[in-house]
Amino acid sequence: MKYRQLSGADLRLSLVGMGCASFWGKSNFSEKHAIEVFAAAAASGINYYDTGSSYSGGHAEQRLGRALHAHPDGKDAVISSKAGTRIGRWGKLYNDFSPAWIRQSCENSLRHLQIDHIPIFFLHGPNPEDFTAALFEELEQLQKAGKIGLIGVNAFAEPSLQSCFDFPQIQCIMLDFNIYQPQRCEMIKQFKAAGKNVFVAGALAGAIYDDRFWRFQGRKSLWYWLRAWKNNPQLKAMKKQMKFLNDSPNLTATQLALAYVLNNPDLSTALVGSTRVEHMQELLQAVDVQLEPALIKRIESQAQQLGL
Numbered sequence: 001m002k003y004r005q006l007s008g009a010d011l012r013l014s015l016v017g018m019g020c021a022s023f024w025g026k027s028n029f030s031e032k033h034a035i036e037v038f039a040a041a042a043a044s045g046i047n048y049y050d051t052g053s054s055y056s057g058g059h060a061e062q063r064l065g066r067a068l069h070a071h072p073d074g075k076d077a078v079i080s081s082k083a084g085t086r087i088g089r090w091g092k093l094y095n096d097f098s099p100a101w102i103r104q105s106c107e108n109s110l111r112h113l114q115i116d117h118i119p120i121f122f123l124h125g126p127n128p129e130d131f132t133a134a135l136f137e138e139l140e141q142l143q144k145a146g147k148i149g150l151i152g153v154n155a156f157a158e159p160s161l162q163s164c165f166d167f168p169q170i171q172c173i174m175l176d177f178n179i180y181q182p183q184r185c186e187m188i189k190q191f192k193a194a195g196k197n198v199f200v201a202g203a204l205a206g207a208i209y210d211d212r213f214w215r216f217q218g219r220k221s222l223w224y225w226l227r228a229w230k231n232n233p234q235l236k237a238m239k240k241q242m243k244f245l246n247d248s249p250n251l252t253a254t255q256l257a258l259a260y261v262l263n264n265p266d267l268s269t270a271l272v273g274s275t276r277v278e279h280m281q282e283l284l285q286a287v288d289v290q291l292e293p294a295l296i297k298r299i300e301s302q303a304q305q306l307g308l
């Protein structure tokens, strides 16, 4: 595993972090298996785990808390969680960046994770107008009380990301970057130059280009397929454009896709999600892979043709 030092804090994060969300955090996914995946990640040197108060119907954060306590490496793990989304009726999510909710959400997260300090605390999908003086005041108070460390923003929308440049309080940015989004490299570079730490969410792009993703593995597959259809209006074309990644004799498509992200020198860490020990182990072999410039060029040209 490789590690990168964050700016603004004495924290060293594994270049690959484990995303504790999605199917991993669902109550209908076996807790035993979820903790085995956590243990495989820890055994491979992953020391960074990301979750969110609203992930997996609110179950992911509590499951991560139990995993941290069940595993001997749990006490050394660096954790991030997120606030600003609430779970409403029928499980529908809505935003609430009011200072009162952010404080309440932070307290809930500390309790769920069974820790007394969240090293990196992200605002989850804010719009530019959510960045109010009152919100930053609340976050500063949480910092002063030792409840949170670095303040971050997890956003994918351009206006929200651009607004982050205006606020020195925001020290970590979690954005979407993967084989379909080479255009993100420029913004990542700018954030790094501005002294902000860049975290990549969904570095695998859901593995939709990997032929194995489309093999049926029970209800988990149905959940991932539905999500893929919902999130990617151009799913069929996206699959087709990156199909060539399955032809490598030495590396799987998902390893190549992760290596593409990790080859970016400006990131602090990239998050991956998995429900299988062997997948997690396979992913970690991508950490030392240096992609040929011709392959990087081909990935970027295929992505540009999609025009996402």
Ligand SMILES: NC(=O)c1ccc[n+]([C@@H]2O[C@H](COP(=O)([O-])OP(=O)(O)OC[C@H]3O[C@@H](n4cnc5c(N)ncnc54)[C@H](OP(=O)(O)O)[C@@H]3O)[C@@H](O)[C@H]2O)c1
Residues within 6 Å of the ligand: 018, 019, 020, 021, 022, 023, 050, 051, 154, 200, 201, 202, 203, 204, 205, 206, 207, 210, 212, 213, 224, 252, 254, 255, 271, 272, 273, 274, 275, 276, 278, 279, 280, 282, 283
């Ligand atoms: N996606 C977002 O919108 C988003 C937003 C904010 C933050 N994040 C952060 O980013 C993390 C990761 O994102 P994600 O969980 O949404 O999805 P992801 O990591 O992009 O993709 C997960 C998919 O990849 C598959 N996969 C993993 N390893 C594989 C391997 N070696 N070979 C083949 N397939 C493999 C998984 O299947 P198996 O389960 O079978 O391994 C699953 O279907 C989140 O947990 C969260 O911390 C994501």
